[in-house]
Amino acid sequence: MSQRRGAKRAAAKKTIVPPVEEEIATNSLEEETGTSSEEERITKSQRNSKKQQKLVEEGEQRSDETEDGDAKIENKKGKRTGNRQQKSNSEPLKKVAKTDGKLNKTDSDFGSLDFTSKSKTKDGKPWNLKISSWNVSGIRALIKKNGLDFLKHEDPDVFCMQETKCSTKNLPAEAIIDGYHKYWCAAEKDGYSGTSLFSKVKPLSVTYGIGDKEQDKEGRTITAEYDKFYLVNVYVPNSGRGLVTLPKRLKWNQVLKDYLKKLDVKKPVILCGDLNVAHNEIDLTNPKTNTKNAGFTKEEREGMTELLEEGYIDSFRHLYPDKTGSYTFWAYFGNARAKNVGWRLDYFVLSERFVGNVCDCVNRSDVYGSDHCPITLFLNV
Amino acid sequence: MSQRRGAKRAAAKKTIVPPVEEEIATNSLEEETGTSSEEERITKSQRNSKKQQKLVEEGEQRSDETEDGDAKIENKKGKRTGNRQQKSNSEPLKKVAKTDGKLNKTDSDFGSLDFTSKSKTKDGKPWNLKISSWNVSGIRALIKKNGLDFLKHEDPDVFCMQETKCSTKNLPAEAIIDGYHKYWCAAEKDGYSGTSLFSKVKPLSVTYGIGDKEQDKEGRTITAEYDKFYLVNVYVPNSGRGLVTLPKRLKWNQVLKDYLKKLDVKKPVILCGDLNVAHNEIDLTNPKTNTKNAGFTKEEREGMTELLEEGYIDSFRHLYPDKTGSYTFWAYFGNARAKNVGWRLDYFVLSERFVGNVCDCVNRSDVYGSDHCPITLFLNV
DNA sequence: CTTTGAAGG
DNA sequence: CCTTTAAAG
Numbered sequence: 126m127s128q129r130r131g132a133k134r135a136a137a138k139k140t141i142v143p144p145v146e147e148e149i150a151t152n153s154l155e156e157e158t159g160t161s162s163e164e165e166r167i168t169k170s171q172r173n174s175k176k177q178q179k180l181v182e183e184g185e186q187r188s189d190e191t192e193d194g195d196a197k198i199e200n201k202k203g204k205r206t207g208n209r210q211q212k213s214n215s216e217p218l219k220k221v222a223k224t225d226g227k228l229n230k231t232d233s234d235f236g237s238l239d240f241t242s243k244s245k246t247k248d249g250k251p252w253n254l255k256i257s258s259w260n261v262s263g264i265r266a267l268i269k270k271n272g273l274d275f276l277k278h279e280d281p282d283v284f285c286m287q288e289t290k291c292s293t294k295n296l297p298a299e300a301i302i303d304g305y306h307k308y309w310c311a312a313e314k315d316g317y318s319g320t321s322l323f324s325k326v327k328p329l330s331v332t333y334g335i336g337d338k339e340q341d342k343e344g345r346t347i348t349a350e351y352d353k354f355y356l357v358n359v360y361v362p363n364s365g366r367g368l369v370t371l372p373k374r375l376k377w378n379q380v381l382k383d384y385l386k387k388l389d390v391k392k393p394v395i396l397c398g399d400l401n402v403a404h405n406e407i408d409l410t411n412p413k414t415n416t417k418n419a420g421f422t423k424e425e426r427e428g429m430t431e432l433l434e435e436g437y438i439d440s441f442r443h444l445y446p447d448k449t450g451s452y453t454f455w456a457y458f459g460n461a462r463a464k465n466v467g468w469r470l471d472y473f474v475l476s477e478r479f480v481g482n483v484c485d486c487v488n489r490s491d492v493y494g495s496d497h498c499p500i501t502l503f504l505n506v
Numbered sequence: 507m508s509q510r511r512g513a514k515r516a517a518a519k520k521t522i523v524p525p526v527e528e529e530i531a532t533n534s535l536e537e538e539t540g541t542s543s544e545e546e547r548i549t550k551s552q553r554n555s556k557k558q559q560k561l562v563e564e565g566e567q568r569s570d571e572t573e574d575g576d577a578k579i580e581n582k583k584g585k586r587t588g589n590r591q592q593k594s595n596s597e598p599l600k601k602v603a604k605t606d607g608k609l610n611k612t613d614s615d616f617g618s619l620d621f622t623s624k625s626k627t628k629d630g631k632p633w634n635l636k637i638s639s640w641n642v643s644g645i646r647a648l649i650k651k652n653g654l655d656f657l658k659h660e661d662p663d664v665f666c667m668q669e670t671k672c673s674t675k676n677l678p679a680e681a682i683i684d685g686y687h688k689y690w691c692a693a694e695k696d697g698y699s700g701t702s703l704f705s706k707v708k709p710l711s712v713t714y715g716i717g718d719k720e721q722d723k724e725g726r727t728i729t730a731e732y733d734k735f736y737l738v739n740v741y742v743p744n745s746g747r748g749l750v751t752l753p754k755r756l757k758w759n760q761v762l763k764d765y766l767k768k769l770d771v772k773k774p775v776i777l778c779g780d781l782n783v784a785h786n787e788i789d790l791t792n793p794k795t796n797t798k799n800a801g802f803t804k805e806e807r808e809g810m811t812e813l814l815e816e817g818y819i820d821s822f823r824h825l826y827p828d829k830t831g832s833y834t835f836w837a838y839f840g841n842a843r844a845k846n847v848g849w850r851l852d853y854f855v856l857s858e859r860f861v862g863n864v865c866d867c868v869n870r871s872d873v874y875g876s877d878h879c880p881i882t883l884f885l886n887v
Numbered sequence: 888c889t890t891t892g893a894a895g896g
Numbered sequence: 897c898c899t900t901t902a903a904a905g
Binding site for chain 2: 897898899900901
């Protein structure tokens with residue numbers, strides 16, 4: 126069953142129009158069926174020039190919402206391979222979270238958290254657009270823990286996920302949140318990586334990947350074009366234990382930088398997601414002992430610096446240059462989260478010329494369900 | 507923590523002596539340290555002629571019980587391999603069963619079950635020896651479900667397990683049940699197959715395998731020699747989906763038959779365990795639809811027939827020739843157990859000349875925790 | 888420590 | 897459907 130969304134907004138913002146269709150893509154953007162609406166309409170020709178898009182596929186799938194607003198998706202019977210029964214497409218998850226055996230906290234106390242914000246731009250303009258980003262570390266596990274209840278409370282206009290770890294054909298029905306246009310970008314490899322973007326307003330265009338044949342197999346990037354900016358949702362490759370994939374990661378950094386540069390000449394860019402690097406010593410609890418570990422090597426940190434030098438701002442650090450102990454990731458082991466032994470790996474990085482539009486940027490460290498917490502950006506656009 | 511055992515015996519039987527040591531073997535029998543006692547003493551020379559025993563191994567391990575009878579075993583720190591933390595040897599299991607998400611029943615209502623028996627031999631002699639056998643489908647999972655509480659209630663003199671799926675070094679402390687001599691036979695492949703034998707009375711000898719180099723890598727057989735008989739605990743190879751391992755299985759049948767023959771010339775044999783075959787149509791719910799499935803092929807059934815023709819008795823069927831609907835295995839899927847759509851795959855097969863010693867043979871179909879249920883043999887010896 | 892999928896049942 | 901492991905984080 127789809128979630129019912131209890132809107133609860135503090136400041137004024139532009140009206141959101143519900144008419145909706147959904148896009149699910151495994152490393153590719155599928156045809157749209159629904160009609161777009163409102164001011165941010167996009168022409169057919171615009172949408173069809175999907176440069177980065179790669180059409181791979183099997184198991185394609187789409188879902189249109191019903192008139193009463195309840196998400197309903199096709200329920201094809203899974204084909205049998207031998208005796209092994211395959212899960213049907215997007216059935217509700219049958220299992221609930223095994224709260225019993227968990228050693229780490231999984232439940233958020235949403236009732237006691239405050240998601241409101243009266244933040245304004247430097248010029249005093251109130252926020253009217255909210256973007257959230259979350260490395261969910263497996264959307265199916267998150268759903269079992271009721272982690273997507275976050276959306277009921279945060280109610281962002283745009284929601285970006287990383288590490289969904291779910292092929293399109295295995296998406297549970299609970300992932301089809303009502304009221305958003307939904308875009309899925311899965312890795313070729315089942316259960317690995319994967320990103321998703323939910324948007325109340327239909328983007329002018331949505332593309333997948335950063336134009337690198339190899340890297341784009343891993344479902345790491347979704348770009349949504351809006352009237353005033355590009356939003357790029359990324360899950361940057363982890364450099365791995367023993368830094369085995371550091372070379373791949375550094376190459377990715379270069380390709381991403383080039384990719385953003387091309388967008389930035391057209392419109393301001395908002396890059397969000399898990400950048401898999403703590404930029405400076407202030408961005409993690411144990412800088413001294415982690416210089417040889419993935420996420421805090423010299424090379425990764427320099428990559429972040431080089432990116433910013435292209436003309437981007439780390440919005441959180443821009444607003445809170447001296448704030449310590451504010452992280453977005455805590456290892457599952459060692460009771461790290463309870464001790465706030467963490468890393469700031471998730472960012473909203475935006476074009477310098479857009480920084481005047483920023484109202485606030487917060488790390489939702491009290492929201493559980495993953496080893497990362499969500500982050501939220503408040504903008505006036 | 508080790509289990510405390512609440513003895514509750516209905517009929518008289520010979521006294522059991524507690525002094526205890528333990529043997530844990532990965533495909534091999536380790537040196538004993540404890541002193542054997544009582545009438546069934548075994549000479550050093552006898553014990554050292556372990557013909558079938560194969561000394562492979564790594565990760566050897568032993569445990570001696572403390573004076574107050576509480577099982578205590580060495581707690582070597584797991585060595586680290588890279589960043590990956592290995593579990594320490596035989597620590598108590600930290601996680602409890604995820605009762606939440608289970609679709610199948612896992613808890614036995616021991617309080618309402620009757621494990622007593624007034625059964626007698628044909629000649630009217632009361633039982634004085636009880637042997638239980640259970641394919642536990644993963645001893646660690648069973649323990650999380652408190653499945654070994656079965657022992658507190660059944661309180662057998664000998665307990666045979668199949669599919670322990672646990673290398674010796676990963677055995678949880680809860681597996682070290684007090685009051686038994688314990689023998690473990692694990693497969694070379696971690697988490698696969700594996701058998702165990704617990705005995706209140708120390709066997710005259712214990713050997714592993716059936717004398718086949720290949721087959722004996724899989725930890726499928728433990729033979730315990732007693733004064734009056736041999737007890738052979740087996741986990742017969744499954745023929746697999748699509749019968750891919752049927753040839754291996756048929757070879758196994760031959761080797762086992764030859765192995766038993768050699769024992770049988772010395773003493774009567776009791777073969778117990780998961781024979782992975784439903785012998786006749788009466789032994790499964792759906793004989794018609796399963797003739798091409800592992801466990802009910804012509805070849806497997808004939809293998810069972812050929813074994814019995816060597817001079818053995820299927821004790822359950824001998825006692826209850828027409829009893830229908832009495833099974834020892836139900837597939838986890840399709841709610842099979844609740845519907846009693848099952849198979850009789852677990853047996854006590856014994857030498858014809860020993861059948862006069864049988865008092866009863868029962869399938870404990872109300873004991874949960876595995877896809878098999880325990881079976882229990884009552885004997886007068 | 889946790890999430891995936893795979894093999895095996 | 898369930899239990900194991902391996903790979904990845």
